[in-house]
Amino acid sequence: MTSDGKVCILSGGVGGAKLVLGMSEILDPKEFIVVANTGDDFVHLGLHISPDIDTLVYTLAGMVDEKRGWGLKDESWNFLGAVRDLGGETWFNLGDKDLAMHVERTKELKAGVSLSQVTKKLSAALGVKIDIVPMADSSVATTILTDDGSLAFQHYFVRDKCNPKVKGFKFEGLDKARPADGVNRFNAEKQRALLIAPSNPFVSIDPILGIPKLRETFIGSCHVKLAVSPIVGGIAIKGPAAKMMSELGIPSTATEVARHYLGLIDGIVIDEVDRDQASQIESLGIKPFVTKTVMSTLDDKIGLATDCIEYIDYLAGK
Ligand code: FO1
Numbered sequence: 337m338t339s340d341g342k343v344c345i346l347s348g349g350v351g352g353a354k355l356v357l358g359m360s361e362i363l364d365p366k367e368f369i370v371v372a373n374t375g376d377d378f379v380h381l382g383l384h385i386s387p388d389i390d391t392l393v394y395t396l397a398g399m400v401d402e403k404r405g406w407g408l409k410d411e412s413w414n415f416l417g418a419v420r421d422l423g424g425e426t427w428f429n430l431g432d433k434d435l436a437m438h439v440e441r442t443k444e445l446k447a448g449v450s451l452s453q454v455t456k457k458l459s460a461a462l463g464v465k466i467d468i469v470p471m472a473d474s475s476v477a478t479t480i481l482t483d484d485g486s487l488a489f490q491h492y493f494v495r496d497k498c499n500p501k502v503k504g505f506k507f508e509g510l511d512k513a514r515p516a517d518g519v520n521r522f523n524a525e526k527q528r529a530l531l532i533a534p535s536n537p538f539v540s541i542d543p544i545l546g547i548p549k550l551r552e553t554f555i556g557s558c559h560v561k562l563a564v565s566p567i568v569g570g571i572a573i574k575g576p577a578a579k580m581m582s583e584l585g586i587p588s589t590a591t592e593v594a595r596h597y598l599g600l601i602d603g604i605v606i607d608e609v610d611r612d613q614a615s616q617i618e619s620l621g622i623k624p625f626v627t628k629t630v631m632s633t634l635d636d637k638i639g640l641a642t643d644c645i646e647y648i649d650y651l652a653g654k
Pocket residue numbers: 348349350376385386387388390391406407427428429430434490493494
């Protein structure tokens with residue numbers, strides 16, 4: 337590890353997990369931690385589901401279904417079929433093998449083990465060496481304010497397929513949330529960088545940054561603050577970020593992603609197709625780095641992770 341401390345990656349699900357996988361190929365596990373959004377967490381059929389943690393763990397364990405981006409590959413769906421036969425809720429797809437993760441997590445949480453500790457235990461069991469830390473151990477629940485009323489995150493995202501028009505967001509429990517121990521340990525010293533993954537700024541990153549005092553602490557504890565834009569050529573590679581932006585009256589551009597993080601980040605990585613926005617971003621006082629950000633192959637993921645680390649070192653004046 338360098339003497340300059342660690343990199344802390346803030347991540348949601350699919351897009352963030354891809355960058356983290358790339359990072360795991362170029363950095364030692366001791367050189368970085370991943371802080372996962374838990375605003376998407378919910379209790380379903382009596383089970384505690386932590387979708388972004390699951391996606392990170394399965395991706396790093398090489399077990400994720402790459403086509404869907406979430407859940408396990410070679411999955412079967414007998415449990416879901418049996419729930420359907422009983423007239424139960426089947427809008428949220430829980431595969432037979434995936435079920436084990438939620439059952440084990442729920443059992444441990446019920447026994448009083450913290451989400452941080454359960455995550456550590458379950459990721460280690462699957463051979464994941466990267467430190468994945470939930471943003472908080474207490475519950476934070478993202479609610480989407482829409483034209484159809486307030487919707488719990490997974491109702492908006494999975495059940496209603498992101499169709500309702502978004503008017504705003506609420507993060508219940510955020511005021512009482514405290515950063516998990518792993519995040520506190522990271523912030524106790526001067527660290528190499530904060531890296532915001534190409535995740536949804538509104539529902540994946542804002543819940544993390546909204547934990548009281550966390551944003552200010554990151555500003556103080558990290559030498560460099562860098563984000564990667566999840567918006568490429570006006571669209572989001574995965575998920576509703578671009579749709580949310582246009583419904584909120586914000587142009588869906590990399591420039592607006594940079595503006596969203598104004599006051600926090602020193603630099604932003606944007607895609608080649610958005611090269612013409614570089615000077616606009618620069619005029620915000622944020623330094624843009626243009627590269628290929630779409631991560632289809634493992635080489636793409638390693639390439640973007642390498643670019644991020646090189647740009648972090650450049651911004652640190654090395
Ligand atoms: N996403 C879907 O689009 N449909 C699903 O049925 C679904 C099930 C699911 C089960 C377990 C899990 O860990 C994740 C799951 N996801 C599903 C992904 C997840 O809900 C979203 O990708 C995130 O919450 C957004 O980051």
